[in-house]
Amino acid sequence: MKISLAEINPKVGDLKYNTKLIIKHAEIANKNGAEILVTPELSLCGYPPEDLLLEKEFIDKCNHFLIEIAKKFPKLKIIIGHPRRKNKLLFNSVSLLYKGKINKTYDKQKLPNYGVFDEKRYFSSGRKPGLFKHKGKKFGLLICEDIWEDGPLEELNQLNADYVICVNASPYEFNKTKNKINIIQNRIDKLQGLNLIYLNCVGGQDELLFDGNSFITKPKKQKKNNLSFLSGQFISKNIIVDFSSSNNVEIKKICEKFPFHRKILNDPVALRDSSSSEKYLIYNLLNGLILAMKDYIEKNSIKKVFLGLSGGIDSAVVLFIASKVIKKENITAIMMPSEFTSKMSLEDAKKLATILAVDYKIIPIKKHVKLFDETLKDDFVGLNEDITEQNIQARIRGMILMAYANKFKGMVLATGNKSEMAVGYSTIYGDMVGGFSVLKDVPKTMVYKIANEINYKEIIIPQRIINRAPSAELSKNQIDQDSLPEYEVLDKIIDLHIEKNFSEKDLIKFGFSAKLVKKVVKLIKNNEFKRRQSAPGPKITSKAFGKDRRYPITNKFQL
């Protein structure tokens, strides 16, 4: 018995494209003798469709394409995720298509409504288990959250399911794989003889990034490992699984090409076991960021990108990522030196642009700074230089980048990282300018690790960019640590406070100085207004800025 798993990358709202994609995978399934094709959660419309779900015609159209697919492949059993309207209620459903029609539908029972998820905004909970028979075997159906909460999986077990197919749209998080598989394996191990087929989608969608990493576990027989397959992250593929032999699961992968940085491991157990090693995590993260940017650019039909290359590490990493997702002739890196730009920055920016062979421009902004200073000097007379003058430089650069993007119908790539987003060490309408912010959820210390990973075989990012003290170069001899704690410390506080939800008091107990903790927490709170106007970027930690973390701007809470 062969099952085809379509680990696909749908486009939100593009029902025609997604239908074609599913049809392509149905053809692969047919060609390889599979009897069942499985596609991910809401595969027909992409995940998350957000308020498109509130449009009547969106749901109607989904239904239209669902029937179209059913008619096209009457002999193949196809499992498709789609929204479903019934008695004025909406469900997050999977349907089994067979003999030209909808043979069976299962409605998701457990609806996530935390973090990035808003499923209770749209959907009602299903009440019945999903089961179908194929060749004398019982197949149970689950959708994503269903497998994390008690109930649906246990019910399928009691109904003697032989196989459970769990379809997902489960967002990537750094270092989540091993833990996720272990938790699910432990739950499966408590049941009797279930095979679990866990299928996740792949791709970037605004703030979310899906990593695939589908897997199959066999029933536990001895103490030994029961993971028989793990697909790896970030490559869309079709996986033909042959369950004919009772002990072995045979696998055939049909992958799409992808502009990867390093190849990914192939052996499932090695993959799982290495999946929490830092080396593996970082190179996979880099591949994930490449996919996130690729999808934002391609799915939004963006043909050209522009970015400010400062000679610092953030823009260097962003430029490298861009070089993997869009042709080099469509990338323009612009160095915009002011009087505070060091020779080192100029040299390093040029070196990197040359190595990556992208279009490189130098546009000095001294004249512009001078003109704005003159414009303002009468009203600013007697006042000290402060952040105003620094912001003017950053905003002139933002303006120039936007002018290129407007004229050549492209997009600016924002280059900020999570550490600066957290504490507001950035200029709104200045270096925050851009349509996509690939490092938005990547702390500065992790940006360094990514830079080292980029250089793993040969020096791409000049070593000096990695080694020098980070500086915004907006005033004389400025370095970031004039205003901020060491990034090692700052990132630890961000991790504990934002991602792990520890309070100020907890942090002080952990040994950070009270003064420092108060300062950082206050900066985080007071810069919500900036983040609210920032470009979207992919969530890669357990708590990203954006829809994952919904804080009031007007917020007077303090301990």
Add this chain to the structure above:
Amino acid sequence: MKISLAEINPKVGDLKYNTKLIIKHAEIANKNGAEILVTPELSLCGYPPEDLLLEKEFIDKCNHFLIEIAKKFPKLKIIIGHPRRKNKLLFNSVSLLYKGKINKTYDKQKLPNYGVFDEKRYFSSGRKPGLFKHKGKKFGLLICEDIWEDGPLEELNQLNADYVICVNASPYEFNKTKNKINIIQNRIDKLQGLNLIYLNCVGGQDELLFDGNSFITKPKKQKKNNLSFLSGQFISKNIIVDFSSSNNVEIKKICEKFPFHRKILNDPVALRDSSSSEKYLIYNLLNGLILAMKDYIEKNSIKKVFLGLSGGIDSAVVLFIASKVIKKENITAIMMPSEFTSKMSLEDAKKLATILAVDYKIIPIKKHVKLFDETLKDDFVGLNEDITEQNIQARIRGMILMAYANKFKGMVLATGNKSEMAVGYSTIYGDMVGGFSVLKDVPKTMVYKIANEINYKEIIIPQRIINRAPSAELSKNQIDQDSLPEYEVLDKIIDLHIEKNFSEKDLIKFGFSAKLVKKVVKLIKNNEFKRRQSAPGPKITSKAFGKDRRYPITNKFQL
């Protein structure tokens, strides 16, 4: 029997301030011989606290202040809204404080999770009705959404409640009052002899605006009206209600001062009946916008504001609103003429600034435009002038405004309206610059009505600003209708499509041309990226941009 209704304006997260505010109202209650003090939904922490609710210490602190208030007023029965943790679950609760402790707690049963609401993200549903006795009468408790869905109200009726106290944090919407009261009255009329005391909070909080407008209905006896009180919109107050006489409800209002534009009606029935007349709706809307800006500015401790005064209607209305909420010496209006700025605009901007007696500056931007043009000319050679050159002007203005705001530690007021936000007729990082966007949800046609309302007694906004054809003045002889349909038509489409959720097909059936509908709907979809980086502004329609309308940026849906 006297009840004191505290129609207060809490600050989100400012537990100390809110505690003081409640104490102040408890003192008013005591002084006026009231036996029960009622405060709104989540009055202790402000609404909506958003992800602050996920912080353990936030909930702990709420509990701390709750007990403090209880101890301070052992003889007064005080009803306070607060978040409550029980068995690791969180509830949206009201507690009755009495004899120095929490006497009774009711947990909200119906949790709204649509539109601007995310209550299922935080709260679990209560399961039991809330009832307490006072002087032989039974009082039922409800929280906001509880009264809109079947169940909780009917249950209290079956338990023979004499009075139902419904506490709310119910956001303002234009023209909602009459409909809201009628629906609730109809529900009450079906029950036996209930008195309803409906208390709502007042104030602005980021994207939300609460209008108060609390009311009391008596049991229906004859066909005649049973509305015995309606408090009016946007003024925080304490209302002492005397239920001693069986037929009459005596009312005493203790109001805060507020910089109103026109006084509000006093008679409840006249108020309700006039509440859907356009004149009333518009002057109340204007008062609401004044409160929204006032609260954003005061609650965020902003001392100075800056705005670009263009000679057009949007910035004129925003400047008028600002003049009502912050001292004139703390307002700076800057006219930044380019070569396309008309003499008329210069004259009218100056006239308005003079009438409103705010600080007024003229900063020509021709030199700046020229410098950027020179910077870009080599790379733009042979390419037509387009939106790029227009955006450069808007961005220079944004830069200058931000420089003033930075230097004088103030905030820029954004001046865009809903019509341009919808179709993207605005420059990101240009005229969209600002911390608060008071007209964000106000369609252009309504901006005109507000301008006329501002001029109701004397000309404040020069009539020519209202009469002339709207123009961004970013290119030669440009008017808005070169690129957009008439605002009457555009706003109708926005109302039907965005606010009333009609589809493209519906709109074409209604008689709009297919070409026009497709163009507008496409513009709305394609400009989501701009709106995502826009300043917050108060929701005043049934569907505002922001958390009320969550659309994917990457969105390929089309019919």
